[in-house]
Amino acid sequence: VASEPLGVPLIDAVAHYDNGTAVFADARPLEIFKDGHIAGAYHLDVELFRQGRPDVLDLLPTDMPIIVYCGGGECDASKIVKRLLNSHGFADVLIFEEGYPAWQAAGYPVETGEPAL
């Protein structure tokens, strides 16, 4: 897990967000996701994969990158979810390693509440 590539920096993640050229997936636990996440992000943590193929995979696009993030720092969840997405046929998965704390601190759009699915 530790040898996974670094992925996209904040500035590129923001560019993808503003241009609508990627979707975001939050790999943190559901309770943390509900407290705040990147606006429009899907919730996709490892617990969902433990129940089998997550339904939310049907909503993810295959023609643009999926940017996965978690809590930044030493957080491994995004790297784990990236490998799980790859195993389900999603080849273009990027990791936003600075994660939600950097996004929130920079003042980019966030929202709270339940995931759409």
Add this chain to the structure above:
Amino acid sequence: VKEPYRSQALLLSRILGGGALLLAGLIKLKGGPLVFQLSIESFKLLPDFAPLPLAYLLPWTEVVFGAALLLGVWSRQAALMVLGIYVAFTLGLASVLLRGISVDCGCFGGLFGESKVSWLSIARNVVFIIATSVNLVFGGGRFTLTRESS
């Protein structure tokens, strides 16, 4: 302790120790080997070659020996294997906590509401270890599939 309470207590400990391990194995099988392999890797405890074979082997081991203990098939031998698995997992969890690594537990597929490894995860395992130790020492009781010597 007199019968039938003795056998009822031993059945209860088999349900706790064996049933929980059976459930844990079934949940891991449902999630598939990659999910479990990544969980093992996140513990940063084993050499690189180990997680993949363990991810295939361990869930079935849990199912077989968990079911054996639950149903009372060679209860003492099953309890010994189940106890070994619980002790190994508990040492792994303690290692993660002592090294300060934040890891998704994944122990029971989130059934107990835990998202991260914590001292509560260890306390829960200690309950299972005590229950399984009871069966190791006293056997499975009367309500077993195989005849047990007490």
